[in-house]
Amino acid sequence: MIESLNEAFCTLPGVGKKTAQRFVYHLLERNREGGLNLAKALVDAMEHVKHCSSCRTLSEKDICNICANNNRTNTQLCIVETPTDIHAIEQSSVYKGKYFVLSGYLSPIDGIGAAELGLDELEQKLHQQDVEEIILATNATIEGEVTAHYISNMAKHFDVRITRIAHGLPIGGELEYADINTIAHALSGRKDYGG
Template sequence: MIESLNQAFCALPGVGKKTAQRFVYHLLERDRNGGFELAKALVDAMEHVKHCASCRTLSEKELCNICTNNNRTSTQLCIVETPTDIHAIEQSGAYKGKYFVLSGYLSPIDGIGAAELGLDELEQKLRTQSVEEIILATNATIEGEVTAHYISNMCKQFNIRITRIAHGIPIGGELEYADINTIAHALSGRKDYD
């Protein structure tokens, strides 16, 4: 029973055998009430959290709070890889449009194609809704760039403005510590200084 609990914790990203063992022994020796609360919260989440019918993020309701918010513009659609990307963008407070979550990126070698990312749903959304701008916010990885390129090509048939989030040197970052790809992105994505 203890070993199966260890293995269950190892299913979490970044949790190895020793960390899982520390979690298990902490809950069993020092915080059994916390263990029961964790178990209940996990069961509740597994039973009630699903994907939003519109944007595909995680939600307890049929449509998430962002999709049902009438103060958000539906003419802008930001394409992200994961629900955590939405959380990061929302913390900035700079975006007031809606989202579409891919839940991954194109990776034919791993068997992840357009259908697995819901790109057929995205294409249908573009056909039926008045989207004026697609903001590609996939990660700055090879897979993220390939996915952004695929979506860009798909969107061109709808005459929709396609933009890409900027990549480059972060605020507070120093050039000497940035890698060459980050510097190259920063230079190619430069804009006029006012």
């Protein structure tokens, strides 16, 4: 049982065998109640959290709170790689549009293509909605840039402005690790993206 618990913790990013072992022994020796709460919270989340049918972020409801909010504009669509990127942007309190979550980036070597990122859903969204601006907020990595370029080429067939968040974020940096002011500056300083 202890070994399977160690292996379960090792499935988390950045958690190796030693760290997993420390987690397990801490919970078993010092915090069984915390371990039971963790187990219950994990089971609840795995059973009830799904993807928003509109933007693909994680949500307990079919439509997430951001997509359901009528005070947010439908004319801006910010494309991000992960739900944690939405959280980072929302903390800046600058952006008032909607989102689309790719849940990754283009990586043919890893078998991740346009279909795995939901780009067909994005194209349908552009056909059906009055999107005036797409904000490309993929990470400033090679994969993020390739993904942004692909989306930019796809969106050129629509009458839509394509912008890229300003690079107040360092090359190789990721949104979830940036501070609030950097994200706010990057969003307000975005510019047209030519691909």
